[in-house]
Amino acid sequence: MQMLSKKAACDSHGQDSSYFLGWQEYEKNPYHEVQNPNGIIQMGLAENQLSFELAESWLADNPDVLGLKRDGKSVFKELALFQDYHGMPTFKNELVKFMAKLRGYKVEFDPKKLVLVAGSTSANESLMFCLAEPGEAFLLPTPYYPGSNDFKITGCALEDAYEQAKKLNLNVKGVLVTNPSNPLGTTMDRDELNLLIDFAISKKIHIVSDEIYSGTVFDSTSFVSIIEAVTDRNIDDTHELWNRIHMVYSLSKDLGLPGFRVGMIYSNDETVVAAATKMSSFGLVSSQTQFLLTNMLSDKKFTSKYIEENRKRLKSRKEMLVSGLSDAGIECLNSNACLFCWVDMRHLLSSDTFEAEKELSKRILFEVGLNISPGSSCHCSEPGWFRMCFANMSQETLKVAITRIKDFVESITSSRDNCNHQLTFLDSRRRSVSKWVLPLSPYDNNEPAER
Numbered sequence: 001m002q003m004l005s006k007k008a009a010c011d012s013h014g015q016d017s018s019y020f021l022g023w024q025e026y027e028k029n030p031y032h033e034v035q036n037p038n039g040i041i042q043m044g045l046a047e048n049q050l051s052f053e054l055a056e057s058w059l060a061d062n063p064d065v066l067g068l069k070r071d072g073k074s075v076f077k078e079l080a081l082f083q084d085y086h087g088m089p090t091f092k093n094e095l096v097k098f099m100a101k102l103r104g105y106k107v108e109f110d111p112k113k114l115v116l117v118a119g120s121t122s123a124n125e126s127l128m129f130c131l132a133e134p135g136e137a138f139l140l141p142t143p144y145y146p147g148s149n150d151f152k153i154t155g156c157a158l159e160d161a162y163e164q165a166k167k168l169n170l171n172v173k174g175v176l177v178t179n180p181s182n183p184l185g186t187t188m189d190r191d192e193l194n195l196l197i198d199f200a201i202s203k204k205i206h207i208v209s210d211e212i213y214s215g216t217v218f219d220s221t222s223f224v225s226i227i228e229a230v231t232d233r234n235i236d237d238t239h240e241l242w243n244r245i246h247m248v249y250s251l252s253k254d255l256g257l258p259g260f261r262v263g264m265i266y267s268n269d270e271t272v273v274a275a276a277t278k279m280s281s282f283g284l285v286s287s288q289t290q291f292l293l294t295n296m297l298s299d300k301k302f303t304s305k306y307i308e309e310n311r312k313r314l315k316s317r318k319e320m321l322v323s324g325l326s327d328a329g330i331e332c333l334n335s336n337a338c339l340f341c342w343v344d345m346r347h348l349l350s351s352d353t354f355e356a357e358k359e360l361s362k363r364i365l366f367e368v369g370l371n372i373s374p375g376s377s378c379h380c381s382e383p384g385w386f387r388m389c390f391a392n393m394s395q396e397t398l399k400v401a402i403t404r405i406k407d408f409v410e411s412i413t414s415s416r417d418n419c420n421h422q423l424t425f426l427d428s429r430r431r432s433v434s435k436w437v438l439p440l441s442p443y444d445n446n447e448p449a450e451r
Ligand SMILES: Cc1ncc(COP(=O)(O)O)c(C=O)c1O
Pocket: 046, 118, 119, 120, 121, 122, 178, 182, 210, 212, 249, 250, 251, 252, 258, 262, 263
């Protein structure tokens, strides 16, 4: 007899996907400048560590906040007892102001439409529970039409996906987008947003926009939130579409606080807000976290400085990676946001297949010592694209990563040249073994004895 639910027993959880294979190797052999300089550098983690000291210095200047005091008096008991699933009104007020600030005050948010949950992960899940029955479908644009249109969403792509879902007898309830995009690091332009809006109107379906990276846009003017796009279409708020527009957000990326588990759903539909608020009991944001962040976000001088400085640092990091890769003959998709680049390594594949992508991915992991995410793990339809994160490490570590990849590309190029000069396989193999080949490498295990 099956003792567990189907959900618990199935192994389709992302943790078992190819995306996490490199993570397991990284855990076994993590890079450290001094203690393990030959270890694997983690470039698969979209974490923002670039502006930590700004938050830390704010905490140092505001010791009462960590001491759980207000006006010098302890609020320990008040916080320990607080368990209202509506969240703290003061916190929600500060959050909506912060979200508006990130969008250049082009959108206004109503705290009554906000539901607090433990991170965007939880927000996406709760929202799906509210919008669809088990077995119904949401369309998710994958990196699309590679190379030919810079992965932009097109009307044809949306219609195709809709028709395919219908053929599978799936009832399509909506489209879920991440804007700015993970893994592309780009923002959706007006045309794309308008396409999406027209599509949602014509099919009478929902739009869920995950805007978790909204504060990472280096060029702040180029980000348009779904809420702004709908407002600007002059679709008045009595139009039925309004109730089908939902946004997901979190402080995990913009403030670099994934451990605090602060996420939210913003919905125009009152029933969704009411249902999601009740569901939020399964993953509330703790009251001391709400207290701390209410204080931090209410300091407008701090938030302005943080947002500006964080954007600057992300931009310069991104440029460092892009130019380092370019020196190695590797180009990236033009991007303006997020904590990673979408990297084109199609020319390094031994053939135009996902098998070859996997093979290259393994070499980069075991020989080069970098954990990066292959495009196939993000359902990219063309082999050879990889996501490389740049904000979860020090500048020095990023330099090491760039040097490693340059050496790797050189070794491939020279071994290809060697092949052209009729060198034996063994000769080319020896040349391609670089100075930081790891003991874990499967290639080492089968290495023939030196002649
Ligand atoms: C697009 C997107 N949504 C949601 C999440 C999860 O974020 P959270 O830590 O808020 O659950 C991530 C994290 O990588 C993400 O990239």
